[in-house]
Amino acid sequence: xxxxxxxxxxxxxxxxxxxxxxxxxxxxxxxxxxxxxxxxxxxxxxxxxxxxxxxxxxxxxxxxxxxxxxxxxxxxxxxxxxxxxxxxxxxxxxxxxxxxxxxxxxxxxxxxxxxxxxxxxxxxxxxxxxxxxxxxxxxxxxxxxxxxxxxxxxxxxxxxxxxxxxxxxxxxxxxxxxxxxxxxxxxxxxxxxxxxxxxxxxxxxxxxxxxxxxxxxxxxxxxxxxxxxxxxxxxxxxxxxxxxxxxxxxxxxxxxxxxxxxxxxxxxxxxxxxxxxxxxxxxxxxxxxxxxxxxxxxxxxxxxxxxxxxxxxxxxxxxxxxxxxxxxxxxxxxxxxxxxxxxxxxxxxxxxxxxxxxxxxxxxxxxxxxxxxxxxxxxxxxxxxxxxxxxxxxxxxxxxxxxxxxxxxxxxxxxxxxxxxxxxxxxxxxxxxxxxxxxxxxxxxxxxxxxxxxxxxxxxxxxxxxxxxxxxxxxxxxxxxxxxxxxxxxxxxxxxxxxxxxxxxxxxxxxxxxxxxxxxxxxxxxxxxxxxxxxxxxxxxxxxxxxxxxxxxxxxxxxxxxxxxxxxxxxxxxxxxxxxxxxxxxxxxxxxxxxxxxxxxxxxxxxxxxxxxxxxxxxxxxxxxxxxxxxxxxxxxxxxxxxxxxxxxxxxxxxxxxxxxxxxxxxxxxxxxxxxxxxxxxxxxxxxxxxxxxxxxxxxxxxxxxxxxxxxxxxxxxxxxxxxxxxxxxxxxxxxxxxxxxxxxxxxxxxxxxxxxxxxxxxxxxxx
Amino acid sequence: xxxxxxxxxxxxxxxxxxxxxxxxxxxxxxxxxxxxxxxxxxxxxxxxxxxxxxxxxxxxxxxxxxxxxxxxxxxxxxxxxxxxxxxxxxxxxxxxxxxxxxxxxxxxxxxxxxxxxxxxxxxxxxxxxxxxxxxxxxxxxxxxxxxxxxxxxxxx
Numbered sequence: 001x002x003x004x005x006x007x008x009x010x011x012x013x014x015x016x017x018x019x020x021x022x023x024x025x026x027x028x029x030x031x032x033x034x035x036x037x038x039x040x041x042x043x044x045x046x047x048x049x050x051x052x053x054x055x056x057x058x059x060x061x062x063x064x065x066x067x068x069x070x071x072x073x074x075x076x077x078x079x080x081x082x083x084x085x086x087x088x089x090x091x092x093x094x095x096x097x098x099x100x101x102x103x104x105x106x107x108x109x110x111x112x113x114x115x116x117x118x119x120x121x122x123x124x125x126x127x128x129x130x131x132x133x134x135x136x137x138x139x140x141x142x143x144x145x146x147x148x149x150x151x152x153x154x155x156x157x158x159x160x161x162x163x164x165x166x167x168x169x170x171x172x173x174x175x176x177x178x179x180x181x182x183x184x185x186x187x188x189x190x191x192x193x194x195x196x197x198x199x200x201x202x203x204x205x206x207x208x209x210x211x212x213x214x215x216x217x218x219x220x221x222x223x224x225x226x227x228x229x230x231x232x233x234x235x236x237x238x239x240x241x242x243x244x245x246x247x248x249x250x251x252x253x254x255x256x257x258x259x260x261x262x263x264x265x266x267x268x269x270x271x272x273x274x275x276x277x278x279x280x281x282x283x284x285x286x287x288x289x290x291x292x293x294x295x296x297x298x299x300x301x302x303x304x305x306x307x308x309x310x311x312x313x314x315x316x317x318x319x320x321x322x323x324x325x326x327x328x329x330x331x332x333x334x335x336x337x338x339x340x341x342x343x344x345x346x347x348x349x350x351x352x353x354x355x356x357x358x359x360x361x362x363x364x365x366x367x368x369x370x371x372x373x374x375x376x377x378x379x380x381x382x383x384x385x386x387x388x389x390x391x392x393x394x395x396x397x398x399x400x401x402x403x404x405x406x407x408x409x410x411x412x413x414x415x416x417x418x419x420x421x422x423x424x425x426x427x428x429x430x431x432x433x434x435x436x437x438x439x440x441x442x443x444x445x446x447x448x449x450x451x452x453x454x455x456x457x458x459x460x461x462x463x464x465x466x467x468x469x470x471x472x473x474x475x476x477x478x479x480x481x482x483x484x485x486x487x488x489x490x491x492x493x494x495x496x497x498x499x500x501x502x503x504x505x506x507x508x509x510x511x512x513x514x515x516x517x518x519x520x521x522x523x524x525x526x527x528x529x530x531x532x533x534x535x536x537x538x539x540x541x542x543x544x545x546x547x548x549x550x551x552x553x554x555x556x557x558x559x560x561x562x563x564x565x566x567x568x569x570x571x572x573x574x575x576x577x578x579x580x581x582x583x584x585x586x587x588x589x590x591x592x593x594x595x596x597x598x599x600x601x602x603x604x605x606x607x608x609x610x611x612x613x614x615x616x617x618x619x620x621x622x623x624x625x626x627x628x629x630x631x632x633x634x635x636x637x638x639x640x641x642x643x644x645x646x647x648x649x650x651x652x653x654x655x656x657x658x659x660x661x662x663x664x665x666x667x668x669x670x671x672x673x674x675x676x677x678x679x680x681x682x683x684x685x686x687x688x689x690x691x692x693x694x695x696x697x698x699x700x701x702x703x704x705x706x707x708x709x710x711x712x713x714x715x716x717x718x719x720x721x722x723x724x725x726x727x728x729x730x731x732x733x734x735x736x737x738x739x740x741x742x743x744x745x746x747x748x749x750x751x752x753x754x755x756x757x758x759x760x761x762x763x764x765x766x767x768x
Numbered sequence: 769x770x771x772x773x774x775x776x777x778x779x780x781x782x783x784x785x786x787x788x789x790x791x792x793x794x795x796x797x798x799x800x801x802x803x804x805x806x807x808x809x810x811x812x813x814x815x816x817x818x819x820x821x822x823x824x825x826x827x828x829x830x831x832x833x834x835x836x837x838x839x840x841x842x843x844x845x846x847x848x849x850x851x852x853x854x855x856x857x858x859x860x861x862x863x864x865x866x867x868x869x870x871x872x873x874x875x876x877x878x879x880x881x882x883x884x885x886x887x888x889x890x891x892x893x894x895x896x897x898x899x900x901x902x903x904x905x906x907x908x909x910x911x912x913x914x915x916x917x918x919x920x921x922x923x924x
Contacts, residue, residue: 028862031870032854032877034805034845041804121790222809222817222905223871272807272871273905303810497869659865663907667868670908694814699903702896708910 223272467733472537672735
């Protein structure tokens, strides 16, 4: 097979016994046998199924909701609309705090009411009996015209919307800039400046100005959103849900429902794909329904509902002007980024602004970002949220400028690439990063090396692009306990969405010097697990992994202390190996972990149980970069693009589990390829989604994707366990630009919008 | 509408049951037989997560009505274990990292089994054709290609 996986050389002769080795998933057997329980696989006595009625309109006044007929439908247990719920602490400006629409619907699919029945078919049938009277209002669908003065408004209370979400976005207050405070669809603005951008353009030998667009795309996890909630008479709320963020779900439920966090138990079930889209969505509505009926309620979104009413990633328009000197020095960058937030604030324009000017040293830049509301489903996170939109623009420009100046596109990037200490557009300096190492490695990839061979061949091209992500930070903790039989249990609070529990198994096995089979890892629920942040922002191994390492070291210390007392020696004279504590230099003084387990758990045992505790918090991020290369072939008659080869390089810092790291890299790259080639949520002029299914919303299939050449580089982070840095997100970022650059190389003209569909290729070629 | 009485074999065991005529095979298997290994990803036959093998053919069980299974021989992912041992396809998916979130995995494994049943030594093109009806959002398919090559005893 053409695919070639190059893991760093030291994998074989590493100083480590467990970390750094390709390791099969701790939960693999459950998944290949179908025994792993996802939320929809769980069932409870007296459980009801919820079906939700969504608005058919993108923008309308809700004049009345009549549920009388639906309540009479045989088998229906309850029909619940906004009026049937207690007065919760709703924040109408925040999607997270809205259960059912009241008075006004703001996007197609917004929940209006729910039916509960033991039989999901009955609940579904009864939805049709709910009578809703709407007065359609103007649907605002184009974010660019929505910014103009005098545009119809997305919703009535727009100025309230702005203020309440501001703090979450590190943005500049709209009202501060626009002193009059006139209602507007602009939810927030952001502005970064450095140097004198016009002076910069004056020194440039090549100036490129272009507008780039990237479509609204959907995370399209294969498992739709799924939640079960139960509320008992003691006032305790239990939630089993497919979430990346169990503690965040708990906190949000507490805030809206007014239930203490200590009375909420959130269990993160196995997540059937999240990619940023499974943070908090179906939990609130399901919990609210369960509180009304005091019975377990299951709500599984249909694929159509998930496409219509989850939290996809935004459409963005990036207007970019860049200037480069003849020697390849980037001297000026001016950008205006407009992100379509949908009906509620939350579009990731801030990271877009950081990355459009954050990959290269540039003395003069001016970047403006706008988050604009429209009557579409509100957006959320998708793997490195906001980064791919901006990267598509800057990485296309780097290619165009290099081409115009006759420079090698990799050398032009290398010349300007940021390094440790260089500032982001916001001014913060980068910590140690491996961008240049990624550029060097991609130049050695098979795909990039084919460039010379492909050169001059009609309709074939090779392109390259980079991308990065800074990553999130959140405190984390872990517990490592010694069992009575000498096995080790690791307990964490982080949902395992990417193989992190396997990495924790490796870390604990490394510290305690035991085989992997002696270590098990459990993600506990929010009442039993030690706190962890959400599994998002690529931070889980970086933060929770660090806590696991500290907890394992704490457990080891406790074991050595006990053995030291037993042997009347100093802990310094002891070491662990093969599941035993050894007194150095005395082969007879050996205490097995099993014996230690008994000595700390048996009736009348002399020693206290071994419970290692690890907690951590850091303000230092460990950004990750990826460089990617593609070889494509274009059919000039149909515009179809075939990806003949694809390569990804990523700096992993230290790959604790190279098998997982490669999987993350390949998976992210494939999502980037979907963004590049086929994925686009399409809306009509009334704001209705035209492709709410997986036939018309085209994900990459095996027919689309060749095996991906995968190269890990390792520039250790300063604080991550064993030098690990963020892994999950950088891989999705460069795909759009990589394909755009390869297509331009193949056909000699630029397609400025992604996805680069056959239609757009033919338009660029002047054939449509 | 009354229930329909149907007989079929699933994973080697015979059943005669009454089933709602509008239920899909997927619903019957998950809700009535409590075999929850097979997943529903889209309900419209587009993602392949619900793949089963019926009378030797790979089908999307969300698009087949339960009464249509009358007289059929059905295999789901639960039917691949032999005396508690993993099927070679299952073993290969674990070893190569072809499993990530695990939601497409049961369907992907059934599609792989169907492919290898008719093409024991598939080429990369055969694999890319044979699995084209099964979406995976996590892996980018590279390690799934490796899993199929491994399961068929071929070099990666």
